[in-house]
Amino acid sequence: MADTTSQARYFELLGRAYEVPLESTGFESFLDAAHDFFCADPETGKVPDDVVTFQSDVLDDHTRRLERIFDVALRAERQDAETDAHYHSVLTIMPGSDRVHGNAAAIALLGCSLPLALDDLPLDREALAQISECLSAPGSDERIILATVEADEPKPCLALVQPPAGEDSEARISLSFVHWSDGLITRLGRALGLTESETEVLQGHLENRKPREIATDRGRSPETVKAQAKSILRKTGCVRMTDVARLAASIAYLLRKMPDSGAPSLSHWTTPVANLHQIMREGRKLSYYRHGHPGSRATVLFSHALIQGPFFAPAFLARLEAADVSLLAPSRPGYGYTSPPKTEAGFESAAIEDALAVLEAEDAGEVHVVGHQLGTSHAFRIANALGPRAKSLILINGGIPLNETHYASMDRRVRFAAMATRHAPAILKMTKLLAIRSFRKKGIREFLVDRYTKSDWDMRALKMPGVMELHAQGTFHACEQDGIPFFLDEASKHSDWTADALAATCPQFWLQPEECSILDPDAVRTFVSGLRGARFETEPGAGAIMLYQRPERVANFILDVIGNASVPVEAETA
Known part of the structure; x- marks a missing residue:
């Protein structure tokens, strides 16, 4: 490395590369670091003088390591999927107690040790209040509540609350985590006959966000969001958005079992053979x-x-x-x-x-x-x-x-490719590997939207x-x-x-x-x-x-x- 500045850019680039297999936005961050490695001044496109001295052979070893990391991460995701398929998150509360016990799947979902007092569960305050209200009346009807697991990355989930059948029976809370991916949300919106804007509002509610938060995220007024929520209720025949969430979760389960007939060419990375x-x-x-x-x-x-x-x-x-x-x-x-x-x-x-x-x-x-x-x-x-x-x-x-x-x-993407080709082809090879594996994981829609956003x-x-x-x-x-x-x-x-x-x-x-x-x-x-x-x-x-x-x-x-x-x-x- 020619000096401290080029060395700092080099280590920043490598650090970002190793984040790609683990972070959903890792590849975009890597591309930014790769561009900045070559471009001293974005306004003029000037290449730093020290880039021409870059020794690239060592990157081949890093590229092979990254390939192995991607493979390990993929196997871990498959194992997680298998675990989700065989275990259901269940919480239980024994008669006369406020201590909540749970199985291994519940501990993994909540990210905490059990047992805990009900009020200490890492769920949002509103959900805990609704659960307490439901459990305080033995023999009352079951209720489905939309909750949020509070963590570094909050996770929306559905809680099926089953009050005790009598004074000597236990209460049960079944937690179901639904990953509301963009693809699933799009299919759900089509199934319910919603417009694109209404589908975005529905996604906000499914993520347990307040109407004002949804309005801020979408750059709309709260009144517009409320009007679209009313339209969702009318189209689904539901009285409350919590009822819509319950309906959406049921449809989501069915959609996961069905192929997406609306976009078959986007679900499998296979080159067409017609003609x-x-x-x-x-x-x-x-x-x-x-x-x-x-x-x-x-x-x-x-x-x-x-x-x-x-x-x-x-x-x-x-x-x-x-x-x-x-x-x-x-x-x-x-x-x-x-x-x-x-x-x-x-x-x-x-x-x-x-x-x-x-x-x-x-x-x-x-x-x-x-x-x-x-x-x-x-x-x-x-x-x-x-x-x-x-x-x-x-x-x-x-x-x-x-x-x-x-x-x-x-x-910026073309500029980076041009600079890497001339000054450090090994970085371009690494980028190729990271790009393909990253977007195979995220999906083709995300790849194309990112490309032209x-x-x-x-x-x-x-x-x-x-x-x-x-x-x-x-x-x-x-x-x-x-x-x-x-x-x-x-x-x-x-x-x-x-x-x-x-x-x-x-x-x-x-x-x-x-x-x-x-x-x-x-x-x-x-x-x-x-x-x-x-x-x-x-x-x-x-x-x-x-x-x-x-x-x-x-x-x-x-x-x-x-x-x-x-x-x-x-x-x-x-």
Whole structure:
């Protein structure tokens, strides 16, 4: 390490890495530390002078240790789940006593030793008062109470209070902890016919929060929250929100036993196989997706992004089919079901050779090459390898060779990847491992929301019908082989491929979203202005998810190029 400052950043980075397997927000904190390790000034994107002296070999050992920690944590979670399935938390109070006894499951849930006096149980005061009231009347009806276990991380639970049947019988309190995950809450809201806002209010009540607290958390007035609570009562047929909580707990139990038919593609990290075709080349399996049929009037070869594609919106495919255009979308080495390259150094050449082999297998002659985001550099290389057979290069939210002059305007994630690739590839490898395991654990929705949470345009696009599912498929595709391409493709993307771009001889057509959160469109425009035969335009109101946000616009852009690709163009920007 060069000095105390760089050493402090290094140990902060390592410390955050070891928190990822244990903390729900650990990966986000690690990314912040990783970004700050490389970025001395976020305003300019300046890299600290001491980063270039960083010795990265030692990180490989830490990465292997982290992998083992994740595996141990996963096994522990599975054991906890098995324990929950076999043991129920039960508290008992003997006649004539206020001492509460409990089984092992109750001790684990409450996090305290038993027996204790009833008033000393780590439950919220209101719940304890309701339990005492219920127990003071022997022979009264059972009651379900929504309570909160008071701990460092408060846990809402349901308490079934069974008063003593007579003076000589014991009282029982059965505690049931329900983890109200975002996925379970969403399904519960659908089952009860609630709006998104009403579902959020219901979640607050299930977490035993006061209406004013719910209003503060949601940035709404207490009157709005009360009105939405009344709507929940009307829709569920309940008199009180405690009755709604009881109903919700019953439905939650059933939902856990049922598959989520509303979002099957989000529950299993499996790459789709519809329209999948495979060939063998030199002992490696090449996979690609085909839409359309051989003999179409035109063929498009699609070079996909990291976590978008090679999957497409129905409207996009319908436009191409109506125009008699076929689409071939190969998976690069290590993605989906395509074998990894024989060596890391051979990744880029394998990507080119694989694409050419797919075209040969499909007996495709002239083609239009489409590059999307991370697939841009590969698209240029493929087009150059095709020579005259490449009728055009079409770049959809295309990337450009990146250097330190672009850092200031970059998305933090992209900036970090660029810096790590150049200065400490081992950190990028560690990040890949942590990212995949962290988000496999948290779920694909959380991964995509976290990815785009700082872009209002992309968050709106993510909520459009079908967009989350398509994007999830692209993420599964990148992770099918445990994320092999994450490191290889990022390294390729952040290399200097300017020579490949300048060597292209076919006409180029760029469509860039004006609200891209990944890279400033003006930086792309400046680069494209120096390319031969390139035409550039932007799409207003579109963000980084333009492929899924504006599928018909993207399809029409490609079809317009196909109809005019034989007409020479001068370099211009619009």
